[in-house]
Amino acid sequence: MNDNSKDELIALDDLTLSPVDTPAAEAAPIAPRAPRVLAIANQKGGVGKTTTAINLGTALAAIGETVLIVDLDPQGNASTGLGIDRRSRQTSTYDVLTGEAPLRHAVIGTAVPRLHIAPSTLDLSGLELEIGQDRDRAFRLRNALDALNTATDLPFSYVLVDCPPSLNLITVNAMAAANAILVPLQCEFFALEGLSQLMKTVESVRTTLNPDLTIHGIVLTMYDSRNNLSNQVVADVRQHMGRKVYDTVIPRNVRVSEAPSYGKPVLVYDLKCVGSEAYLRLATEIIQRERELKAG
Ligand SMILES: Nc1ncnc2c1ncn2[C@@H]1O[C@H](COP(=O)(O)OP(=O)(O)OP(=O)(O)O)[C@@H](O)[C@H]1O
Numbered sequence: 001m002n003d004n005s006k007d008e009l010i011a012l013d014d015l016t017l018s019p020v021d022t023p024a025a026e027a028a029p030i031a032p033r034a035p036r037v038l039a040i041a042n043q044k045g046g047v048g049k050t051t052t053a054i055n056l057g058t059a060l061a062a063i064g065e066t067v068l069i070v071d072l073d074p075q076g077n078a079s080t081g082l083g084i085d086r087r088s089r090q091t092s093t094y095d096v097l098t099g100e101a102p103l104r105h106a107v108i109g110t111a112v113p114r115l116h117i118a119p120s121t122l123d124l125s126g127l128e129l130e131i132g133q134d135r136d137r138a139f140r141l142r143n144a145l146d147a148l149n150t151a152t153d154l155p156f157s158y159v160l161v162d163c164p165p166s167l168n169l170i171t172v173n174a175m176a177a178a179n180a181i182l183v184p185l186q187c188e189f190f191a192l193e194g195l196s197q198l199m200k201t202v203e204s205v206r207t208t209l210n211p212d213l214t215i216h217g218i219v220l221t222m223y224d225s226r227n228n229l230s231n232q233v234v235a236d237v238r239q240h241m242g243r244k245v246y247d248t249v250i251p252r253n254v255r256v257s258e259a260p261s262y263g264k265p266v267l268v269y270d271l272k273c274v275g276s277e278a279y280l281r282l283a284t285e286i287i288q289r290e291r292e293l294k295a296g
Pocket residue numbers: 044045046047048049050051052073077163164165221222223250251252253254256257258260275
């Protein structure tokens with residue numbers, strides 16, 4: 001990035017932050033507001049969890065939210081997809097969940113203003129061995145986020161947790177820490193398969209670890225309008241899951257799949273493509289749903 005484009009980013013940043021500069025906001029003490037924590041989970045592999053974490057995170061940041069992505073997958077795809085190379089992952093989510101470091105130390109900035117990430121490394125695959133016998137093993141992420149909330153220098157409004165394709169201790173940590181779950185479902189024949197298992201896990205986390213946990217919504221991904229099967233899947237999922245399914249459907253789009261190899265969210269790689277537009281619409285829909293939830 002050359003210096004001019006950097007200035008442009010900072011100017012944009014200032015512009016969207018300007019409402020905070022009102023006299024009323026200056027006079028009021030700024031209390032740390034707890035972020036909304038959304039776990040992006042589905043034990044099925046390759047359904048678009050990481051793509052959604054990266055691009056929903058970017059879209060939320062672009063419309064003024066301050067976002068932290070917590071990479072809880074040992075594969076580290078969210079970290080790589082945001083251009084965080086292995087050498088920059090000095091402190092990772094493994095260090096945080098094993099209690100070696102506070103979450104604050106793992107948080108690093110990205111090229112996108114207001115978007116941060118706590119990266120992961122392969123070490124995380126050994127988490128179960130490391131903390132599996134500890135009494136607070138399911139609450140490591142929740143405790144780390146609570147400690148982060150009190151650090152007023154990082155006032156995140158959204159935390160998106162990218163889960164691994166498994167219902168293991170890592171995913172349970174994400175569910176125990178989350179306000180709600182966001183489930184990506186790929187538009188393919190077996191889309192609904194495995195969903196009941198996921199819902200059972202959510203239910204058991206609700207009864208044992210986190211009574212307030214809800215399903216925020218289901219996002220259909222990799223939709224191909226030329227394919228009859230895709231249309232059938234959308235109709236089936238809407239029929240079974242009703243209002244839980246977001247109106248926004250993410251299309252299959254080659255720009256979305258190319259972007260991670262450049263270490264960029266698709267919104268940075270190609271803002272005008274249909275994939276970017278869809279993730280911006282999803283972000284707007286999620287904020288709208290949050291407003292409705294708050295209004296009761
Ligand atoms: N809308 C899309 N259009 C085209 N390709 C996509 C789209 N969404 C995801 N992909 C591609 O599909 C593959 C799987 O996506 P992704 O890595 O986000 O899934 P995942 O659920 O995180 O996978 P895992 O379970 O392995 O963590 C990736 O190669 C990604 O680039």
